[in-house]
Amino acid sequence: xxxxxxxxxxxxxxxxxxxxxxxxxxxxxxxxxxxxxxxxxxxxxxxxxxxxxxxxxxxxxxxxxxxxxxxxxxxxxxxxxxxxxxxxxxxxxxxxxxxxxxxxxxxxxxxxxxxxxxxxxxxxxxxxxxxxxxxxxxxxxxxxxxxxxxxxxxxxxxxxxxxxxxxxxxxxxxxxxxxxxxxxxxxxxxxxxxxxxxxxxxxxxxxxxxxxxxxxxxxxxxxxxxxxxxxxxxxxxxxxxxxxxxxxxxxxxxxxxxxxxxxxxx
Amino acid sequence: xxxxxxxxxxxxxxxxxxxxxxxxxxxxxxxxxxxxxxxxxxxxxxxxxxxxxxxxxxxxxxxxxxxxxxxxxxxxxxxxxxxxxxxxxxxxxxxxxxxxxxxxxxxxxxxxxxxxxxxxxxxxxxxxxxxxxxxxxxxxxxxxxxxxxxxxxxxxxxxxxxxxxxxxxxxxxxxxxxxxxxxxxxxxxxxxxxxxxxxxxxxxxxxxxxxxxxxxxxxxxxxxxxxxxxxxxxxxxxxxxxxxxxxxxxxxxxxxxxxxxxxxxxxxxxxxxxxxxxxxxxxxxxxxxxxxxxxxxxxxxxxxxxxxxxxxxxxxxxxxxxxxxxxxxxxxxxxxxx
Numbered sequence: 001x002x003x004x005x006x007x008x009x010x011x012x013x014x015x016x017x018x019x020x021x022x023x024x025x026x027x028x029x030x031x032x033x034x035x036x037x038x039x040x041x042x043x044x045x046x047x048x049x050x051x052x053x054x055x056x057x058x059x060x061x062x063x064x065x066x067x068x069x070x071x072x073x074x075x076x077x078x079x080x081x082x083x084x085x086x087x088x089x090x091x092x093x094x095x096x097x098x099x100x101x102x103x104x105x106x107x108x109x110x111x112x113x114x115x116x117x118x119x120x121x122x123x124x125x126x127x128x129x130x131x132x133x134x135x136x137x138x139x140x141x142x143x144x145x146x147x148x149x150x151x152x153x154x155x156x157x158x159x160x161x162x163x164x165x166x167x168x169x170x171x172x173x174x175x176x177x178x179x180x181x182x183x184x185x186x187x188x189x190x191x192x193x194x195x196x197x198x199x200x201x202x203x204x205x206x207x208x209x210x211x212x213x214x215x216x217x218x219x220x221x222x223x224x225x226x227x228x229x230x231x232x233x234x235x236x237x238x239x240x241x242x243x244x245x246x247x248x249x250x251x252x253x254x255x256x257x258x259x260x261x262x263x264x265x266x
Numbered sequence: 267x268x269x270x271x272x273x274x275x276x277x278x279x280x281x282x283x284x285x286x287x288x289x290x291x292x293x294x295x296x297x298x299x300x301x302x303x304x305x306x307x308x309x310x311x312x313x314x315x316x317x318x319x320x321x322x323x324x325x326x327x328x329x330x331x332x333x334x335x336x337x338x339x340x341x342x343x344x345x346x347x348x349x350x351x352x353x354x355x356x357x358x359x360x361x362x363x364x365x366x367x368x369x370x371x372x373x374x375x376x377x378x379x380x381x382x383x384x385x386x387x388x389x390x391x392x393x394x395x396x397x398x399x400x401x402x403x404x405x406x407x408x409x410x411x412x413x414x415x416x417x418x419x420x421x422x423x424x425x426x427x428x429x430x431x432x433x434x435x436x437x438x439x440x441x442x443x444x445x446x447x448x449x450x451x452x453x454x455x456x457x458x459x460x461x462x463x464x465x466x467x468x469x470x471x472x473x474x475x476x477x478x479x480x481x482x483x484x485x486x487x488x489x490x491x492x493x494x495x496x497x498x499x500x501x502x503x504x505x506x507x508x509x510x511x512x513x514x515x516x517x518x519x520x521x522x523x524x525x526x527x528x529x530x531x532x533x534x535x536x537x538x539x540x541x542x543x544x545x546x547x548x549x550x551x552x553x554x555x556x557x558x559x560x561x562x563x564x565x566x567x568x569x570x571x572x573x574x575x576x577x578x579x580x581x582x583x584x585x586x587x588x589x590x591x592x593x594x595x596x597x598x599x600x601x602x603x604x
Contacts, residue, residue, distance in 0.1 A: 053312045060314060070311060101451060103398035104386040123386045124379015126321035127397050130452035130586070135317040144379020225593045228311030232596035236451050236458050237394050243447040243461050250446070250465035251439030254473055255342060257502070261494035262346030 005094050005212075009109040017113035018156060020165065020173060020216035021181040022087055023188060024227075025200060027172040029085035033067040034058060036167035040152065041066065044142065054083075060228065061088055063140035066149040067164050070227050086227045087164070087173055090115070090136045090149035091204055092215030093235065098128035098137050098148075100237040106146075113178070113215055114151040122146055133211065133233035151215070178215060189219055197221070203229060210234030306517070308597060310589040317453055317586045326377035328579035330370050331445050332572045334404075335472030336479065337366035338442030341411060343476045345435030346491060347484075348428070355492065357418050358483020359476065360431065363438075364415040367408050396448040403440050410434035442472035449582065455592055456521050456585040457578075459514045464578075466506035471574045474499030474538055478567030481545055481560045489548075489560060496545035496567055500538040503574065507531070518591050521584040522577075530577030534570045541566035 006014035037043065046064035051057050054071035061068045072084040092114045099107040099115050106121035107128060117137075124144040128137050137148040152162035160166070165175035174181060185202055192200035203224050204214030210233050224231045310316075344359035375384045388405065392398040410433045417427025446468040450461035457464070473495055480492030511519050521527055544563025548556050585591040 051312075060311075060318075062318065072311070097451075097453065100392075100394040101397065103390075103392065103395045103401060104383075105390040105392070106386070121386055121389075122380070123383035125387075125397060126377070126379065127395070127452075129318050130320045130454050130457075130582075132318065133453040135315065138318045139321045139379055146379075223309050223597075225309040225316070225589070225597065226311065228314060228316060228589075230316050230592055230596055232600040233453070236453060236461075239458070239461055240394065240396075240447070240451060243396075243450055243465070246462050246465040247440070247443045247447050250443045250469040253466070253502075254339060254439045254442060254469045255435075257473060257498050258339070258342045258346045258491070258495060261498060262343070262350045262352075262491040 004113065005096075005109055006111050006113040011109075011111045014111045014113070016177040016179065017215065018151065018176065019092060019113070019178040019181055019214075020089060020151070020162070020175055021185050021219070022089065022216065023172050023174065023185070023219045024084065024086040025172075025188075025192060025197070025219055025221055026170045027069070027085040027087055028170055029055060029069055029071055029083070030169060031058075031069045032167040032169060033087050033164035033173055034065070034069055036163040037067045037149075040155070040163035041150070043147075044140075061090070061134075061136045061148075062138040063147040066090065066147075072222070072226060074222075084221055084226070086218065086220065087168075088227070088229070089164070089216050090151070091134055091211070091217070092149075092151060094207065094212030094215070095235040095238070096211070097131040097133060097235045097237055100235065101127045101131045103127060110153055110156075112151065112153070112156055114153065114156075115148075115215075116150045116153050117146055117148060119145055119147075131236065133230055133235070135228075149216075181217075185217065185219060192219075210238075306590060306594050308590055308593045310593055314589065315587055316589050316592040320452075320454065320583055320586060322579075323377055324576060324579050324583075326373040328576040329572075330373045330377075331449075331468070331575035331579065332475070333366040333370045333373065334445055335442045335468055335571060335575070336475040336568070337363045337370060337411065338407075338438040338440070339469075339472035339476035340366065340479055341407075341414070341431075341434045341438035341441075343473075343480055343491065343495060344414070345431050347480075347488070348431055350491070352484070352488040352491065353418075355480055355484040355488040356431075359480055360411070360415040360418045362479045362483065363434070364411050367404070367411050367441075371404065371408065396444060396451050400444045400448055403437055403444060407434060407437040407441050410437065439469075443469050449578075452582075453592075454582045454586055455518045455595065456514055457582045459518050459595075460510045463506055463510040463513050467503060467510055467574065467578070470499050470503035470506050471571045472499075474503060474541070474567045475571035477545065478541060478564040478571070481548070481564030481567070483564075486548060486556050486560055492564075493545040493549055493560075496563065497542045500542040500567070500570070503538060504535065507535070507574075517594055518585060521581045521591065525580070525584060527577050527581035527584055530573045530580060534573035534577060537566045537573060538570035541570055 043064050056071045068088045070086045074082045096115045106118045122145045161175040165173045204217035207213035340359040340363040344356045347356035375381045387401040410430045413430035443465045446464035449457045477492045477496035541563045548560035
């Protein structure tokens with residue numbers, strides 16, 4: 001039984017943990033998810049740059065981009081060109097570093113097991129930004145606060161699916177109970193292996209990984225780093241006890257050092 | 267522009283020159299530029315960083331790492347000076363600690379996206395957040411430091427002053443060292459990889475900064491502890507930095523030797539060594555030249571500590587900016603498991 005972050009947080013009678021399974025093998029790169037997300041969440045425009053990176057001028061996740069469709073053009077050994085597309089999103093980690101390090105309590109775990117920023121609490125300290133091992137959450141210069149995907153918390157409360165999943169025309173973005181999605185993803189990757197796509201692999205599905213598994217996980221057709229995803233992310237707060245120990249020893253060493261230096265006569 | 271292609275109901279036909287343009291596009295899924303000789307091969311998304319850039323201003327946050335360390339270690343040394351009957355050493359340290367913690371607080375508030383919401387830091391206490399714990403440490407430490415300095419300068423309420431001095435000194439070692447956990451508890455490769463060594467680097471750097479302040483502020487006759495702490499602090503920092511370099515290894519650790527970070531950290535070692543030697547010499551050079559030498563050595567030690575903090579901050583930024591520091595170690599870790 002994998003840990004349930006909502007119950008661990010203290011939610012009583014929490015509904016099942018909800019999440020995304022993004023199957024990149026059927027993504028067509030239409031960016032309907034990017035648009036739907038921007039529209040529903042009223043995310044401001046954040047510049048339009050020409051990057052020369054295939055069809056991707058969005059570039060990456062940030063304060064004003066909560067879904068980002070990556071386009072990867074690869075030359076195959078036989079000379080053919082292969083296109084990979086992946087709609088990236090906040091992973092809603094089981095052990096979320098952003099939430100752990102937030103000093104104000106602005107970042108919270110919802111009853112659905114997702115991670116959400118309370119905009120009226122955040123004071124823009126920015127600690128969550130370098131804490132996130134995926135490069136998801138970021139600070140918006142216009143208001144000085146951090147923003148990221150809420151897994152459409154407002155829609156979930158109404159029994160609706162998130163805007164991106166609703167808009168996805170191929171069902172590449174699947175929303176549902178995480179346990180159900182994990183089973184479905186396992187079947188999908190098996191089917192792909194049987195039909196001659198041995199490179200298909202799941203990413204973020206494993207509750208044993210460095211972040212305790214992602215609430216939003218993926219089926220990829222290449223290595224994670226090719227899509228800009230970290231190959232083996234960890235929640236750094238797991239090392240906090242060791243850090244605290246070294247901080248304590250260093251503090252004691254400082255006292256001992258000063259004591260030794262003041263003990264002398266001159 | 268003439269269109270040489272035509273689309274029929276059977277699909278696209280004819281020459282489609284635009285499609286050929288892809289052949290000139292860099293190898294997607296690899297870095298756009300070929301890795302230099304000896305560089306590891308690794309995949310990335312168009313060479314873009316995996317992590318988002320650290321949103322902190324170096325002036326504010328690296329500055330705070332310096333002033334926080336200076337304040338903390340100064341309070342400890344001030345208490346030692348008080349207890350060992352060296353009031354002329356204690357006073358500049360107490361006043362300096364108050365100044366440094368005031369600057370620290372200003373920097374921390376200034377760096378917030380919403381400075382007016384600073385007090386939101388105090389609406390909760392989270393052991394999982396070094397910033398939350400640190401805020402509470404500073405909340406206890408700041409007023410004690412102010413009382414200690416005010417009592418010393420005015421001569422009022424000496425008992426309260428003594429108690430505040432000791433109270434501040436009890437919290438101060440954590441003020442000087444918690445910041446190591448603050449930056450190490452992030453996905454920033456060189457900071458997190460160095461999470462075991464950074465507290466010692468910070469403690470030592472803080473100690474030599476406080477020694478520097480003592481050398482500047484105290485007469486030579488009472489500056490003995492500052493001189494000894496200068497030598498001990500610099501020696502400890504050199505050792506801890508060496509351990510940090512070894513721990514972070516040839517790949518991630520290279521950011522400690524390159525560019526701005528490399529220059530600052532090298533300068534820190536030079537200034538620290540010179541400052542420690544100057545501190546020792548100031549005890550044997552007689553008269554005003556000894557006093558002047560002590561002050562110069564002290565300034566060098568303060569500058570060395572600032573260089574350490576700004577250097578390590580820049581190293582963190584550099585380790586985020588290039589995806590290889592994120593991808594390659596994780597790839598190796600993942601491959602080793604399979």
